[in-house]
Amino acid sequence: MIQTNFLIIGSGVAGLTFAVKIAEQFPNKKVTIVTKANENESNTKYAQGGIAIVTDKLEDSYQKHIEDTIICGDGLCDEAVVEMVITEGPKRLKELIEWGAKFDKNNQGTLDLGKEGGHSENRVVHHKDQTGQEIQRAILTQVHRKENISVLDYHLALDLITENNRCLGAYVLDQKTNEVLTFQSDFTLLATGGIGHIYGHTTNPVIATGDGIAMAHRANASIKEMEFIQFHPTALYDSRTGTSFLISEAVRGFGAHLRTKNGHQFMLDYDPRGDLASRDIVSQCIDLELKKSGEECVYLDCTHLDLEPFVKHFPMIYNHCKNLGIDIAKDWIPVVPAQHYLCGGIEVDKTGRTSVENLFACGECSRTGLHGANRLASNSLLEALVYSDKIYHFLAENPFENKPLESKVTDWKISQKPKINPDYVSNRKAELQLLMRQNAGIVRNDIDLLKAKETLVDWQKEIKNTIENHQVNAELYELHNMITIGLLIVQMSIDRNFNRGGFVKLRIEN
Ligand code: FAD
Numbered sequence: 001m002i003q004t005n006f007l008i009i010g011s012g013v014a015g016l017t018f019a020v021k022i023a024e025q026f027p028n029k030k031v032t033i034v035t036k037a038n039e040n041e042s043n044t045k046y047a048q049g050g051i052a053i054v055t056d057k058l059e060d061s062y063q064k065h066i067e068d069t070i071i072c073g074d075g076l077c078d079e080a081v082v083e084m085v086i087t088e089g090p091k092r093l094k095e096l097i098e099w100g101a102k103f104d105k106n107n108q109g110t111l112d113l114g115k116e117g118g119h120s121e122n123r124v125v126h127h128k129d130q131t132g133q134e135i136q137r138a139i140l141t142q143v144h145r146k147e148n149i150s151v152l153d154y155h156l157a158l159d160l161i162t163e164n165n166r167c168l169g170a171y172v173l174d175q176k177t178n179e180v181l182t183f184q185s186d187f188t189l190l191a192t193g194g195i196g197h198i199y200g201h202t203t204n205p206v207i208a209t210g211d212g213i214a215m216a217h218r219a220n221a222s223i224k225e226m227e228f229i230q231f232h233p234t235a236l237y238d239s240r241t242g243t244s245f246l247i248s249e250a251v252r253g254f255g256a257h258l259r260t261k262n263g264h265q266f267m268l269d270y271d272p273r274g275d276l277a278s279r280d281i282v283s284q285c286i287d288l289e290l291k292k293s294g295e296e297c298v299y300l301d302c303t304h305l306d307l308e309p310f311v312k313h314f315p316m317i318y319n320h321c322k323n324l325g326i327d328i329a330k331d332w333i334p335v336v337p338a339q340h341y342l343c344g345g346i347e348v349d350k351t352g353r354t355s356v357e358n359l360f361a362c363g364e365c366s367r368t369g370l371h372g373a374n375r376l377a378s379n380s381l382l383e384a385l386v387y388s389d390k391i392y393h394f395l396a397e398n399p400f401e402n403k404p405l406e407s408k409v410t411d412w413k414i415s416q417k418p419k420i421n422p423d424y425v426s427n428r429k430a431e432l433q434l435l436m437r438q439n440a441g442i443v444r445n446d447i448d449l450l451k452a453k454e455t456l457v458d459w460q461k462e463i464k465n466t467i468e469n470h471q472v473n474a475e476l477y478e479l480h481n482m483i484t485i486g487l488l489i490v491q492m493s494i495d496r497n498f499n500r501g502g503f504v505k506l507r508i509e510n
Pocket residue numbers: 009010011012013014015034035036037039041042043044045046047048049050051052131132155156157158191192193194203204205207211212246340341362363364365377378379380381382384
């Protein structure tokens with residue numbers, strides 16, 4: 001049994017930011033971060049475009065950013081949350097800069113502001129096309145400086161420990177020793193990120209298996225709006241790989257055009273904003289074009305852009321394409337939509353509290369009300385920064401009683417069981433990804449959703465049984481979580497009766 005005051009599950013922008021703040025506020029309390037891969041592996045690390053923040057008050061305003069967010073969320077945003085998050089942006093940016101994060105400047109020495117789909121102004125603060133990596137580097141440096149923070153990498157949280165709707169900690173698998181550790185904590189934060197690998201074709205790294213949401217669901221926390229899956233319109237088309245390299249929307253903000261194979265700039269047929277319509281609309285239009293033409297991808301044309309500033313702004317994208325033999329000065333980049341982000345998740349209030357006492361959620365695994373039916377580009381890092389600060393303030397302003405932790409928690413039961421056959425896990429995972437792509441993709445219908453539900457319910461029963469009868473295993477637990485997430489997406493898609501933002505369901509007569 002390991003006792004800690006704050007147990008943080010996940011080491012992306014949400015978990016790390018909260019850790020630094022709470023450790024500074026309570027230097028005598030223990031802060032423990034468990035993370036299932038290397039400490040810097042996360043969706044955060046791959047963020048390209050940047051953070052949407054109003055910094056230029058001459059051209060831009062909070063009101064414009066608020067309106068863009070609400071239009072993009074297609075009427076389902078919580079407007080009080082939108083206002084709270086957007087007006088706090090500059091303070092959170094100042095803090096990141098004080099922690100050492102570097103953002104690109106223009107020739108006048110002020111922040112260079114990029115533009116992305118759905119934004120009426122240039123307001124995306126960035127570090128080349130590697131903003132997430134820079135933010136993660138800066139916050140991790142702060143984490144390492146705090147003596148009361150321990151970071152346990154390759155530690156996978158298996159399940160929350162709850163009693164009477166109160167979270168007491170979590171069971172965590174040490175993947176190096178294969179031992180299950182029991183953590184007892186005063187407060188637990190889920191900061192486990194996204195779900196991309198449920199779909200296989202995704203911009204997310206392999207850690208994105210929805211673990212935190214599945215654990216919260218098993219602990220009876222309220223989960224909302226899982227049907228709002230965001231597909232990014234421009235993942236590099238590569239038929240060989242599952243994980244899809246992102247071509248940032250900021251490339252279209254820089255002037256690139258989407259074209260069909262024949263060169264037609266099709267976005268102008270659908271939306272007056274053309275290539276810079278919000279990404280739900282652009283993804284749906286690409287899907288339509290591909291269904292019409294039977295082609296595998298559309299193209300992003302950068303050939304008319306000035307190469308030097310392009311390479312300066314997007315060095316990673318330029319080099320990635322070059323290594324694949326795509327010379328962006330001459331060749332169009334083949335692109336397709338791929339799963340990118342989950343707008344729903346664990347329901348939290350304005351202080352990050354879930355419906356389970358002492359359990360908080362932050363970042364992509366949470367559902368705050370900011371995004372509604374579709375997230376505005378570059379609002380995700382902002383949301384994680386603002387909510388980690390809100391949770392920290394809530395705990396700092398409501399200090400907990402200084403009494404020893406009650407010992408109500410029982411250790412994980414160890415018993416001798418056979419090892420799982422890894423082929424079972426990899427085969428079922430591939431089947432799940434195919435099922436989700438085919439039956440719960442960009443455009444859905446109730447017939448396919450109901451078929452998917454039937455299959456997922458069977459797999460859910462099967463995997464519970466398999467888990468009970470085999471040695472604890474990280475991949476098996478992830479698969480269990482992925483099936484749970486699949487079911488939540490499918491059920492909430494069946495339940496939703498009107499199309500909004502990133503959710504499109506066609507009516508098909510039997
Ligand atoms: P993550 O950064 O994903 O961190 C989750 C952490 O939880 C990881 O450390 C993971 O290992 C750990 N974890 C998961 N399950 C467990 C478990 N069971 N036990 C222990 N640890 C666990 N957003 C923007 O605002 N701007 C952008 O420009 C942008 N670009 C993006 C580009 C790409 C390619 C991708 C994939 C996303 C992008 N996003 C962007 C979205 C944004 O990066 C993420 O939504 C955000 O970083 C999520 O942060 P997080 O801390 O919630 O989760």
